[in-house]
Each structure stands twice: as structure tokens, then as C-alpha cells.
Amino acid sequence: MTVFLVNPACLDARVTDEDALLVPMGLFYIGALLKESGFNVRIVNLAVEQKPMDRLRAMVDAEHPAIVGFSVLNANRFSAIEGAGVVKAVDPEILVVFGGPCATFLWDHLFTTCPSLDCVVKGEGELTFLELAERIRHRGKKQNPSIHGDREIKGLALRSGCSDGKMDGPGIVHTREREPIEDLDSLPIPGRYFDLAHVSLSRGCPGRCTFCGSPRFWPGSRVRFHSPSWFVEQLCLLNQRGITHFFVSDDTFTMDKTRVIEVCRLIIEKRLSITWVAISRADFIDPGILGWMRRAGCTQISFGVESGSAAIRQTLGKPMKRERIVRAFALTASFGILPRAYFIYGSPGETAQTIDESLELIMEIRPLSAIFYLLVLFPGTGLYENLVDQGKLFDSVWSQKIEDIPWFEVDPDLDFERVKAFGHSLRKCFYSNLSDFAAGVQLVDDPLFYPLHADFLSRLAMTFSHGEYSRNPWVKDPMATAHILFERALAYHPDLRAFLGLAMVFQKERRFDRAVEMAAQGLNHFKSSRDLTICMAVSLMNLGRFQEALGFLEPFEQDPDVKVYVDACKQRIQ
Ligand code: B12
Ligand code: SF4
DSSP, X not given: OEEEEEEOOOSSOOSSOGGGGSOXXXXXXXXXXXXHTTOEEEEEEGGGOSSHHHHHHHHHHHHOOSEEEEEOOGGGHHHHHHHHHHHHHHOTTSEEEEESHHHHHHHHHHHHHOTTOOEEEOSSOHHHXXXXXXXXXXXXXXXXXXXXXXXXXXXXXXXXXXXXXXXXXXXXXXXXXXXXXXXXGGSOOGGGTSOOSEEOSEEOOSOOOTTOSHHHHSOSSOOEEOOHHHHHHHHXXXXXXXXXXXXXXXXXXXXXXXXXXXHHHHXXXXXXXXXXXXXXXXXXXXXXHHHHHHHTTEEEEEEEEEOSOHXXXXXXXXXXXXXXXXXXHXXXXXXXXXXXXXXXXXXXXXXXXXXXXXXXXXXXXXXXXXXXXXXXXXXTSHHHHHXXXXXXXXXXXXXXXXSOEEGGGGOTTOOHHHHHHHHHHHHHHHHHHHHHHHHTOOOOOOGGGHHHHHHHHHHHHHHHHXXXXXGOTTSSOHHHHHHHHHHHHHHHSOOHHHHHHHHHHHHHTTOHHHHHHHHHHHHHHOTTOHHHHHHHHHHHHHTTOHHHHHHHHGGGTTSHHHHHHHHHHHHHHO
16 A cells, blocks of 8 residues: 655745755654555655646556645645645545644644645654554545544544544544654664654753744653664664765754763764764753764754843743853854854844844854744744734634744734844844854864864865855955864864865965965875865966876876866876
8 A cells, every 4th residue: 555745845935945845854754664564655745846736646646545644834734735635636535644733733724724634643643644544554445534443543633524533623523632652762763764864862842932833742841762772773774875964853952961972972883974963952061962972973053042132032931041052152162063053033022122132142152153033933832822812813824825924923013124124133243253253263172172173173164165154245254264264173183174175275365386285285194185186286287387287187087077187287288
């Protein structure tokens, strides 16, 4: 029996944001469990299709799945609704299921607006969906969508007449609530069946942030974990298939220090050559854990700072002490892990004064990366539910073609122009001071970390010389910053990226003699580096030293990229 698991497309086109095109991790978890139970599973990513509905129609027509499950966020709900219609138009007997945060909190609205929707899986989806699929496998498609059986399937909302259960609203019944999966390790490893780079060690968060859907989606303050060995086994499997960089997507990865250190110990013991980034909170960071994380390949930790105003942090449900935030950023950077700050603006109570406080905090924490989000509302968050309770907002608002609701639209004290100006001043402050933050970063003086410091500084330098920061007009003299950082890197340890980067900076400055010197120093350490060799040859060519350049290029003559240079040298020598 075939099951389709679909990632619908977001409403707004995202030209540069590849994140929004990714299949959510939960679909891989569900897919792995179904595969292990003998189902034929197809992951369908509509977000990357030019004509998503045509593609879906063609696939359903060709493969006739028994069930099509859509992973629904608020941003992609219209694509899910349209997709459901497409599926039913091909074959009305196919069971259409919605799951994910939007389906969990907005099931009522979705049943009303999507006649093709048969049932909603609320919350954690693996076991509910598996039982549903098994029921259909045993009873056949014809009897669906009656989920009737000897045993009720917990965790569902479905149209009446489909099952016994508790009636809620016109024609919708709910089965009993499903208990959380106690042993997350009992789930098959998604990486055994699929290629994915987003992984997680836990489910849930002890936080209570009022703008975040996580606390109500993964209810209870109790966080559940995979064991370190399960987690690292998945990394190994994925790494064997060529994935070398991971996004650890736990809400607060460093919550259980002992477990995280064990994860790091296993990564180091297995000599996994990977890099990874994680998300944490300033109150779950200390030098012990950072040292382990850095040695195990962690290159960046993101912290939700949210605001420089203590009052706004309180309103947003994150009453974190300022000193803790400052300390977490300094500590993280000192271990050569890039500290990234998430700020939110346009919050309840936001004024020019609170924005000034955020600007001051930016100057104090000196983040090396920052993302500034406009506060938006989603169902299931404290802020949204309060407004609904007060009768100021209704779920019917989601009939409009919007991905989310900016807070300023419901706040008489704010308006678009003011909020836009707030965002502008935050971004300007960060980017125009970034060169100073980066050049002045203070690192722990421990020889064990010197090679890692060189790696960190040269990566950071690259973002100024060739990456994101090199193109940002607010960033002051990015090349000079790159130069300082590459030199600092080499003062710690011979680092291939730093030699190459510095040689390329000299090339850009047309100081080819210095570029040759730098490439030569690099080649002393990294003799077989193709990139350094090419850099050396190109610098020599610019100095008119074609014969020497040819000497460097000849070992790589077969490489089509190199052949151009070889031919050019030969021409000039003749
Ligand atoms: C990591 C993450 C991302 C990663 C996702 C990487 C990946 N490949 O998974 C990235 C950075 C790409 C991302 C992007 C976005 N995200 Co995000 N993300 C998260 C985060 C922090 C964790 C998600 C996660 O992996 N959880 C663990 C897995 C196991 O859970 P899951 O994927 O939700 O799946 C489970 C259930 O939801 C359910 N389920 C899910 N789908 C389905 C489908 C079926 C058929 C069934 C039966 C069940 C089911 O069962 C699954 C297994 O138990 C959550 C917050 C949170 N803690 O949940 C926000 C969150 C999901 N993201 C959110 C948002 C807004 C976005 C963006 C729209 C942001 C943007 N403006 O672009 C984009 C949209 C991306 C897209 N594909 O459409 C919101 C969604 C709010 C809402 N109600 O819609 C959340 C809840 C955060 C918040 N603000 O509260 N995100
Ligand atoms: S924002 Fe982060 S810390 Fe706050 S509740 Fe959500 S996941 Fe937890």
C-alpha cells in the first residue's frame, strides 16, 4: 500500500530563503516508521515544484496512494487545501489527512474551508498516522474513511459519521488524546531511509514564550529525549551518505548537559568529520558544555534574545536576565562558536525607547550573526489565543491569503511605518558594527583549541571576504576585516582556508607578490591543495612569471578548470 507524505508550498514565494523549501523533519520520522512497517512511502515536496498541483495530480494518478498526508503550517495551508482537492478529484476514495502545527491548532477552520479533508492528526504524528494506515491496509480503501474499528485511534479529529468519538463543533468528532511517545528511541531512525540534514535530540521545551507554538504543541513542561547513541547513529548513517553539515533543530539543545556532552564524546570517538549548528537558550550555557560542543564540530549556536527591554522580554514570556544573555554570548564566542542572536521587534509595548534598549544590548553582546524578526502571530501561541479569548481575533481570519498576522496590525499603538523603522535601525546597528565585533572577538587561551580557533576565525573571515557580509553595504570595510581575521587565524595554527583566503585577499588588492608569498607558505603545509596551487599560479601569471606558473599547474592539467590557465601560460611562453 502506498502512502504519500506531502510538504505543501508556502504562500509567499521565497526566492533566496532555501529553508522554506525543506521537507519538515516530522515527515521523515513518519515516513521511516511507515517504511519499517512495510508501507511504500513517497515524500512529495511541492515547495520545490514549478507547477505543484500538476505534479501532485500526475503522481497521484500514476501511483494511486491509499492515503495522502499533508504537513500543514500556517504558511503553506492554502497549498495543502488545494492539494487535498487535487487528490480527491483524481480519486475520492483516497484518505486525505492533515498534520503539523497549523492542523493541530486550526482543525476547525480547516474542516470548514477544505471539503476534501477527511481527518486531522493532532500533535505528535507517528503512532496516530501508523495506526490509521494500518487500519486502512486491513480494511481496504473502500471502507475508508470510516476509521471504525475494535480499537479507537487516539489523536484524531474527523468528520462525523467516520468514527465513534467526542463531538466537537458541527460535524467534527475527536478521538481521545494521544499520550506522548515515551521512548523516542523506539522510533526508527529517519536517516536510515531518507537524506536529511535537520536532526534533533529532543521534543518539547521548558520555556513558555508567548509568541511560540512549541509549548502547546508539545504539551507539558517535560521534555523527551533520544539517547545519545540513537542520535549519533543517525549522524553516522547520514555522514556515510555524504552529509557533512547538520542543523540540530531542538528547541533548546543544551538543556540536558550530561546528554549533550555524551553526544559530543561519541562524535569525537567515532571521528565523525562533521560540522553542525544548534539552537539554545542563554540560561543553558556554560564553559564545560561549550568546549565539548566545539570539539565535536559545533560552529554556531543561535539564542533567542528577543529584546533589550526587560519588560518586553517579560511580555514575550522569556524573562531572561540581561547579564545571563551577555555572558552566554561572550562565552560562546570565546570557544570559537559563532553566537547568533534572534531579535524580535514590533512587540507589545515597543517604543523608540525599547528599541534603544535593544540597540544597547546588541552593542553589549556583540553577536557575530543576527536575525531580526517582526513579531507575528500563529494559532497555538499564547499571544494569539489571548486575543481570540478576548474576542479581538477570530480563526476565520485565516481565510485571508496571509501566512501570519503581524502583531502591529492588532496593536493600536503601532503601525507599519514605525515598525519598519524599528527593524531598519536594529539591522543597521548590527551590520555597521559587525566588523568591530568580529575583529575584536576574544578567544580562550588554551592550546587544545588553537587549531579550532584558526578554523573559526578563517570561516568568519570568509563571510567577510566572499560570503554574506562581503555584499552588505552596511558592513564596514569587509575586506580589511577579513584580512585581520585570516591573520589572526594563522597566528593560532596553519589553516588551509586562512592561507587561501589571505592569498585571495592580496589578489583582489592586486598585491600579487604578497599573494605568491602567502600561497607559498600555505603550500608548505598543504602540498596537495589544488585551490592553493591554482591561486599561486594565477598570482604568478599576473606577475608575468608564466613558466613558474606552468610548473605549478602541470600536475592538475587534466582538470578542465585548470586547462584554461595552462593554455594561457603556454601561449605566453611561446
Ligand atoms: C526546525 C524548524 C524549522 C526548520 C525545519 C527544518 C526541517 N527540515 O524540519 C526550518 C528552519 C527550515 C523552518 C522553516 C520554517 N518554519 Co519552522 N520550525 C522549526 C521548529 C523549531 C522545529 C520543527 C521540528 O522539526 N520539530 C520536530 C519534528 C519531529 O516535528 P514536526 O516536523 O512538527 O512533525 C511532527 C508533528 O508536527 C506531526 N506532523 C507534521 N507533519 C505531519 C503530517 C502528517 C500527515 C501527520 C499525520 C503528522 C504530521 O507529526 C510529526 C512527528 O511527530 C518548530 C518549532 C517546534 N518546536 O516545533 C518551528 C515551526 C514549525 N516553524 C514555524 C515557521 C513559521 C516556519 C516558517 C514558515 C518560517 C518562515 N517564515 O519561513 C518556515 C516554513 C518552512 C516550510 N517548510 O514550509 C512555526 C510554525 C507555526 C505555524 N503554526 O505555522 C513553528 C511552530 C515555530 C513557531 N513560530 O512557533 N522551521
Ligand atoms: S521560543 Fe524557544 S525557549 Fe521559548 S518556548 Fe519556544 S522553543 Fe522554548
